Amino acid sequence: LTVTHTCLTCSTGASSGIGEACACQFAAAGANVIIAARRLDRLEAVQTKIQGNWPKVQVLAIELNVRNREDVERAIAGIPGELADIDILVNNAGLAMGVDPVSDIGDEAIDTVIDTNIKGLLYVSRAVVRIMKRRGSGHIIMMGSIAGMAGYANGSIYCATKSAVHSISESLRAETISIPIKVTEIKPGMVETEFSVVRYHGDKDKADNVYRGMEPMTADDVAESVVFAASRHPRCVVSEVVLLATGQASATLVHRE
Ligand code: NDP
Numbered sequence: 001l002t003v004t005h006t007c008l009t010c011s012t013g014a015s016s017g018i019g020e021a022c023a024c025q026f027a028a029a030g031a032n033v034i035i036a037a038r039r040l041d042r043l044e045a046v047q048t049k050i051q052g053n054w055p056k057v058q059v060l061a062i063e064l065n066v067r068n069r070e071d072v073e074r075a076i077a078g079i080p081g082e083l084a085d086i087d088i089l090v091n092n093a094g095l096a097m098g099v100d101p102v103s104d105i106g107d108e109a110i111d112t113v114i115d116t117n118i119k120g121l122l123y124v125s126r127a128v129v130r131i132m133k134r135r136g137s138g139h140i141i142m143m144g145s146i147a148g149m150a151g152y153a154n155g156s157i158y159c160a161t162k163s164a165v166h167s168i169s170e171s172l173r174a175e176t177i178s179i180p181i182k183v184t185e186i187k188p189g190m191v192e193t194e195f196s197v198v199r200y201h202g203d204k205d206k207a208d209n210v211y212r213g214m215e216p217m218t219a220d221d222v223a224e225s226v227v228f229a230a231s232r233h234p235r236c237v238v239s240e241v242v243l244l245a246t247g248q249a250s251a252t253l254v255h256r257e
């Protein structure tokens with residue numbers, strides 16, 4: 001399974017950032033793409049961009065909240081025709097909400113981040129792995145984070161969810177060796193997308209301050225690794241990739257000018 005011939009990829013969280021970049025780079029590689037997220041207007045803009053740049057590629061936009069179990073089942077089951085036979089899933093939809101010590105975290109942040117990053121990722125994985133098992137092949141690419149490798153202060157929920165992404169990736173890899181389904185976990189450090197704007201509840205100044213005095217990675221930097229992993233020979237699995245911004249040693253150790 002490679003992207004050197006036409007194949008079908010599904011990217012969740014494709015209305016912005018890393019998910020959008022993955023959809024575009026897969027389309028550029030000749031793959032048909034399904035793009036899913038909650039903001040349909042943004043998805044339609046991505047769809048128009050893909051259709052304009054890579055007219056031979058099929059692109060389907062699906063309005064989807066991964067937190068809604070029934071919607072996930074219905075959306076995946078409702079994909080029409082040949083587009084239903086997903087080869088590659090980029091399980092990317094996710095977010096952080098706030099930067100608070102455990103004593104101060106709010107109920108909304110606990111529910112939203114855990115429901116999206118863990119439960120939503122599981123709902124989508126479950127539905128798509130069933131398709132891959134039936135066919136006897138597939139590739140699941142999980143968007144983890146360096147936040148899942150070590151907890152940092154005021155990031156408990158987000159770090160925990162990305163640790164969970166790591167655990168789920170390991171379990172899925174172990175469960176699917178005989179099929180075989182490939183499982184890749186991508187663990188980026190600082191990438192400038194809408195991530196920090198969302199984390200700081202729309203406060204652009206606070207979001208910009210995250211990248212003050214340093215050069216963060218771009219969504220395309222991450223998407224290149226996703227497409228690299230997806231285009232290896234069938235005998236080879238890129239199981240994990242850690243990507244750091246230059247000048248970044250960990251989530252909390254960053255050199256700034
Ligand atoms: P963005 O905020 O730019 O993109 C997040 C995407 O997730 C959006 O398309 C959003 O779409 C989607 N999303 C959020 N909640 C839901 C939901 N309930 N249902 C469906 N889609 C949802 O951030 P990034 O591109 O940076 O984030 C993508 C992934 O990368 C996340 O999992 C994040 O944790 C991870 N990551 C990001 C890093 C960074 O520094 N930026 C570093 C390491 C990992 P919509 O709002 O339209 O639903």
Ligand code: 8X3
Binds near residue numbers: 145147
């Ligand atoms: C996002 C990167 O280090 O801000 O996953 O948690 S970090």
